Amino acid sequence: MDMTAKLTAAAERLFDRHGYMATGMDQLTAAAGMSSRTLYKHAGNKAQLMARxxxxxxxxxxxxxxxxxxxxxxxxxxxxxxxxxxxxxxxxxxxxxxxxxxxxxxxxxxxxxxxxxxxxxxxxxxxxxxxxxxxxxxxxxxxxxxxxxxxxxxxxxxxxxxxxxxxxxxxxxx
Amino acid sequence: MDMTAKLTAAAERLFDRHGYMATGMDQLTAAAGMSSRTLYKHAGNKAQLMARxxxxxxxxxxxxxxxxxxxxxxxxxxxxxxxxxxxxxxxxxxxxxxxxxxxxxxxxxxxxxxxxxxxxxxxxxxxxxxxxxxxxxxxxxxxxxxxxxxxxxxxxxxxxxxxxxxxxxxxxxx
DNA sequence: TGTAATGTAAAACGAACGTTTTACATTGTC
DNA sequence: GACAATGTAAAACGTTCGTTTTACATTACA
Structure with a gap:
C-alpha cells in the first residue's frame, strides 16, 4: 500500500467520523503515519485531499x-x-x-x-x-x-x- | 425583538448556510449586531448557541x-x-x-x-x-x-x- | 561514487479560533 | 442622585489552524 492510498484511507476514516472541518492536518498526519511534508506533497491541500x-x-x-x-x-x-x-x-x-x-x-x-x-x-x-x-x-x-x-x-x-x-x-x- | 431572539435567528441563518464549524463567533456578533460580551452573556458558548x-x-x-x-x-x-x-x-x-x-x-x-x-x-x-x-x-x-x-x-x-x-x-x- | 528522489522530524509562519477582560456609556428605578 | 443592570468597543488570552521551511536520513539508479 503506497503512501497516497494510505493517506486517502486514513483521511476518509477521519473525515467520515469527525467531519471535514473538525479534522486537523496533524490528526491526518498521525493517522496516515507520515510527516506533514509528505502529506502536502501527495495531497496538495486539505480541500484537494477531501476531493480525492x-x-x-x-x-x-x-x-x-x-x-x-x-x-x-x-x-x-x-x-x-x-x-x-x-x-x-x-x-x-x-x-x-x-x-x-x-x-x-x-x-x-x-x-x-x-x-x-x-x-x-x-x-x-x-x-x-x-x-x-x-x-x-x-x-x-x-x-x-x-x-x-x-x-x-x-x-x-x-x-x-x-x-x-x-x-x-x-x-x-x- | 430582544437580543436573544435576534442572536438565535442570525445564528440559525449562518450555521445553516455555512455550517457550524465554519461559522466564527465574530461572524455571529456581526450578523447579530452585538458585542461578543453580550453574545456570551446570552448564549453561554458556541455549542449551547447551536443547541438553542x-x-x-x-x-x-x-x-x-x-x-x-x-x-x-x-x-x-x-x-x-x-x-x-x-x-x-x-x-x-x-x-x-x-x-x-x-x-x-x-x-x-x-x-x-x-x-x-x-x-x-x-x-x-x-x-x-x-x-x-x-x-x-x-x-x-x-x-x-x-x-x-x-x-x-x-x-x-x-x-x-x-x-x-x-x-x-x-x-x-x- | 555521486546525485536525484523521497522520506522524517520539528520548528516556524501568520492568521484565525473561542473566550475573557478591561474600560466606558446608557438606561430605568428606588 | 445613587445604583444596579445592560449594553458597546476593543484589546488580550492562550490555543490551534493550514501550510511552509529548514535540516537531515535513506534509498535507487546512472
Missing part, C-alpha cells in the same frame, strides 16, 4: 451498484451500511460543511450525485423493461432517505425502504 | 407538522422547502459535523428526531384509522429522503416522495 477521498469513495460505492434490479440496489445499500456504518451521506455532508463554497469538493459531490442519479435510472429501466423517470426519482428518494434515516432509526429504515420500493415497482409493472 | 438554534428550529418545524393526513405532511415539507431552502437536515448535519461528541448538540438532535418519528406515527394512525409502524417508517424514510434528495434534485424530489407516499397509503387502506 470523495472520488475514491464514489468509485467504491458505485461499484456496489452494478446490479440489475431495484431490489438489489437496496441489498447493496444494506451491505454498505453494514460494512461502513450509518453516518449519512459523506458527499452531502462535506458539501454542506463547506457551504458549497469549496470548488474541488462541490465538483466531486456534483459528479457523484449525477452518476448516482443516472445509475438508478438505468437500473429502473433494466428492471422494468422501460424507462420510468418518476419511479427512478422515487427510488432515489428512498435510497437517500434510507441512508439518512438509518443514522437514528438503524437498519430498519433500510428494510422499510426496500419494501416500499418493491411495492412501487410491482405497481409500475402491471 | 436547534431547539428553536424544532419548535418551528414541528408546528408545521400538526396535520391530519400523510399527504399534508408532504405539503408541509414542500412549504418548508420553499420558505427555508434545500440544504438538508440541519439536525443531522450539525450532529455529523461534531461527530456526535458535543452533548448539547447530540441531545437536541435526539430530541427532535424522536419527536419527528412520533409525530409521523400519529399522523399515519390518524390517516389510516389504525397504527401501522412499517408504513410510518416508510413515510419517515420518504420525508428524510425528500429533504436530502431535494438538495441536488430540487423540488421534484419532494413531489415524487409525496406521490410514492400516496400509493403506499392507498395500498395500506384497502
Amino acid at each position: 477521498v470523495l472520488t475514491e469513495r464514489d468509485r467504491r460505492f458505485m461499484a456496489r451498484l452494478e446490479v440489475q434490479s431495484v431490489d438489489a440496489l437496496f441489498a447493496a445499500l444494506e451491505d454498505w451500511v453494514r460494512a461502513e456504518g450509518t453516518r449519512g451521506c459523506l458527499f452531502l455532508r462535506s458539501r454542506a460543511e463547506t457551504g458549497g463554497d469549496t470548488p474541488e469538493i462541490a465538483e466531486a459531490v456534483a459528479m457523484h450525485k449525477a452518476a448516482f442519479y443516472q445509475r438508478i435510472g438505468e437500473v429502473v429501466a433494466t428492471d422494468l423493461g422501460r424507462e420510468d423517470p418518476v419511479l427512478a426519482e422515487q427510488v432515489l428518494v428512498l435510497l437517500e432517505g434510507a441512508t439518512h434515516a438509518a443514522v437514528y432509526r438503524g437498519a430498519d429504515a433500510v428494510s422499510a425502504a426496500r419494501a416500499a420500493a418493491a411495492i412501487l415497482i410491482e405497481r409500475a409493472r402491471t | 438554534v436547534l431547539t428553536e428550529r424544532d419548535r418551528r418545524f414541528m408546528a408545521r407538522l400538526e396535520v391530519q393526513s400523510v399527504d399534508a405532511l408532504f405539503a408541509a415539507l414542500e412549504d418548508w422547502v420553499r420558505a427555508e431552502g434545500t440544504r438538508g437536515c440541519l439536525f443531522l448535519r450539525s450532529r455529523a459535523e461534531t461527530g456526535g461528541d458535543t452533548p448539547e448538540i447530540a441531545e437536541a438532535v435526539a430530541m427532535h428526531k424522536a419527536a419527528f418519528y412520533q409525530r409521523i406515527g400519529e399522523v399515519v394512525a390518524t390517516d389510516l384509522g389504525r397504527e401501522d409502524p412499517v408504513l410510518a417508517e416508510q413515510v419517515l424514510v420518504l420525508l428524510e429522503g425528500a429533504t436530502h434528495a431535494a438538495v441536488y434534485r430540487g423540488a421534484d424530489a419532494v413531489s415524487a416522495a409525496r406521490a410514492a407516499a400516496a400509493i403506499l397509503i392507498e395500498r395500506a387502506r384497502t
Whole structure:
C-alpha cells in the first residue's frame, strides 16, 4: 500500500467520523503515519485531499451498484451500511460543511450525485423493461432517505425502504 | 425583538448556510449586531448557541407538522422547502459535523428526531384509522429522503416522495 | 561514487479560533 | 442622585489552524 492510498484511507476514516472541518492536518498526519511534508506533497491541500477521498469513495460505492434490479440496489445499500456504518451521506455532508463554497469538493459531490442519479435510472429501466423517470426519482428518494434515516432509526429504515420500493415497482409493472 | 431572539435567528441563518464549524463567533456578533460580551452573556458558548438554534428550529418545524393526513405532511415539507431552502437536515448535519461528541448538540438532535418519528406515527394512525409502524417508517424514510434528495434534485424530489407516499397509503387502506 | 528522489522530524509562519477582560456609556428605578 | 443592570468597543488570552521551511536520513539508479 503506497503512501497516497494510505493517506486517502486514513483521511476518509477521519473525515467520515469527525467531519471535514473538525479534522486537523496533524490528526491526518498521525493517522496516515507520515510527516506533514509528505502529506502536502501527495495531497496538495486539505480541500484537494477531501476531493480525492470523495472520488475514491464514489468509485467504491458505485461499484456496489452494478446490479440489475431495484431490489438489489437496496441489498447493496444494506451491505454498505453494514460494512461502513450509518453516518449519512459523506458527499452531502462535506458539501454542506463547506457551504458549497469549496470548488474541488462541490465538483466531486456534483459528479457523484449525477452518476448516482443516472445509475438508478438505468437500473429502473433494466428492471422494468422501460424507462420510468418518476419511479427512478422515487427510488432515489428512498435510497437517500434510507441512508439518512438509518443514522437514528438503524437498519430498519433500510428494510422499510426496500419494501416500499418493491411495492412501487410491482405497481409500475402491471 | 430582544437580543436573544435576534442572536438565535442570525445564528440559525449562518450555521445553516455555512455550517457550524465554519461559522466564527465574530461572524455571529456581526450578523447579530452585538458585542461578543453580550453574545456570551446570552448564549453561554458556541455549542449551547447551536443547541438553542436547534431547539428553536424544532419548535418551528414541528408546528408545521400538526396535520391530519400523510399527504399534508408532504405539503408541509414542500412549504418548508420553499420558505427555508434545500440544504438538508440541519439536525443531522450539525450532529455529523461534531461527530456526535458535543452533548448539547447530540441531545437536541435526539430530541427532535424522536419527536419527528412520533409525530409521523400519529399522523399515519390518524390517516389510516389504525397504527401501522412499517408504513410510518416508510413515510419517515420518504420525508428524510425528500429533504436530502431535494438538495441536488430540487423540488421534484419532494413531489415524487409525496406521490410514492400516496400509493403506499392507498395500498395500506384497502 | 555521486546525485536525484523521497522520506522524517520539528520548528516556524501568520492568521484565525473561542473566550475573557478591561474600560466606558446608557438606561430605568428606588 | 445613587445604583444596579445592560449594553458597546476593543484589546488580550492562550490555543490551534493550514501550510511552509529548514535540516537531515535513506534509498535507487546512472
